[in-house]
Amino acid sequence: MSPSGLPREDTMGILLTLLVFVGLAAMPAITLAQAARDLDCAMHIKAAQSAIDKVTDDMKGMEKMPKDQVGNVNTLLRDAKELVGVAQQACNKPKNDYDAARAIAKAEAARGSAEAADILHWHYMKPMPGMKGMTSDKSGMDMPGMKK
């Protein structure tokens, strides 16, 4: 006898039946969750936002950078922020799957702009003659705001 008062074999049978039912009930939920995840625009927006945050952080303490260079990096950053705003709006209440996909497209475009800003910043960081503060060596960056 098991603690429940039923013969052990009956208890096992009930448990197995329950497991099968729970499994069957969970399957559509899992399918739905996966379907939702493949159109998870919030995830793409999060990635875009952290790319934006990274460049924004890097640009702190870049006062010695030539103004036109700062301007170029910031223009790409501004594009990224605008696109992430559009993505956020589309992602807030997507009317359908197409809306969610459109939000993903905007978020990825935002991430692309942020990445381009990062690449451009690092390109400018390459040692240039007569550009104090923009050189870096293995011992550490001359720019306190720089990570990496």
Ligand SMILES: [Cu+2]
């Ligand atoms: Cu820099």
